[in-house]
Amino acid sequence: MSATAQATTPQESGAPFSERLKAATWSDHGAAEHHGFTQALMSGTLPIGGYTAMVAQHYFAYAALEDLGRALADDPVAGRFHWPGLPRVPALALDLEHLLGPGWRDQISPTPATRTYVARIEQMADHPEGFVAHHYTRYMGDVSGGQFIRQVAARTYGLTHEGLSFYVFDELGSLPRFRSGYRERLDSLDLAPADADRLVRETRLAYQLNTEVLADLGRVWRPR
Numbered sequence: 704m705s706a707t708a709q710a711t712t713p714q715e716s717g718a719p720f721s722e723r724l725k726a727a728t729w730s731d732h733g734a735a736e737h738h739g740f741t742q743a744l745m746s747g748t749l750p751i752g753g754y755t756a757m758v759a760q761h762y763f764a765y766a767a768l769e770d771l772g773r774a775l776a777d778d779p780v781a782g783r784f785h786w787p788g789l790p791r792v793p794a795l796a797l798d799l800e801h802l803l804g805p806g807w808r809d810q811i812s813p814t815p816a817t818r819t820y821v822a823r824i825e826q827m828a829d830h831p832e833g834f835v836a837h838h839y840t841r842y843m844g845d846v847s848g849g850q851f852i853r854q855v856a857a858r859t860y861g862l863t864h865e866g867l868s869f870y871v872f873d874e875l876g877s878l879p880r881f882r883s884g885y886r887e888r889l890d891s892l893d894l895a896p897a898d899a900d901r902l903v904r905e906t907r908l909a910y911q912l913n914t915e916v917l918a919d920l921g922r923v924w925r926p927r
């Protein structure tokens with residue numbers, strides 16, 4: 704590689720926005736991926752109660768995200784991030800019913816970190832690019848690394864579709880194709896530089912808020 708190529712990062716180059724976004728936030732992704740709670744989950748040593756607690760926290764975050772998505776459906780930026788079959792609240796409700804029984808709603812509550820995360824999502828009502836940041840952080844994760852979590856959880860807890868439907872995106876078809884299509888939408892946003900920077904910054908924050916949620920869970924649920 705030439706010295707010039709080495710000196711040019713995706714943030715500085717004319718790389719597509721989706722590449723710049725990933726490059727600028729990948730270290731924050733690492734913190735979420737390598738958190739102790741995530742590692743316990745991925746190594747098959749997290750008790751099923753910990754998995755269930757994570758599904759419950761997802762429920763509050765996705766309820767906020769999907770309420771906001773509906774509110775911003777006509778926004779020229781946020782409204783482009785809608786796919787039938789993507790919303791996760793119905794799947795989360797099914798999984799929680801399977802894991803906790805019909806009274807699941809009365810058994811779950813948001814942790815302090817989840818309350819902070821939800822409050823931040825709600826603040827994005829006036830910042831469509833911030834909504835996109837939160838949308839990207841969760842759904843692109845679910846259709847990427849989430850698919851590994853699905854395999855490990857199936858093996859560790861003996862779950863089939865029930866209890867795991869959060870990770871099943873049958874209506875989207877091929878997930879690699881979905882991911883490419885998602886990146887194309889990011890690339891076609893044509894945001895003003897200040898808005899693009901805000902989207903990147905909000906994505907970093909979204910990762911950090913997710914990591915805080917994992918930290919709350921990790922304080923209660925330890926590897927077996």
Ligand code: HEM
Nearest residue numbers: 725735736741745839840841843844847848849851910913
């Ligand atoms: C067990 C934990 C995790 C593993 C093993 C994992 C793994 C991966 C992998 C392999 C990719 C695909 C990278 C590529 O396209 O080259 C990916 C992408 C992604 N992950 Fe994760 N991940 C994990 C946790 C998370 C968490 C907790 C979040 C969010 C809070 C997240 C958000 C994302 C996002 C947004 C992408 C898309 C990046 C892009 O292509 O722009 N991941 N992950």
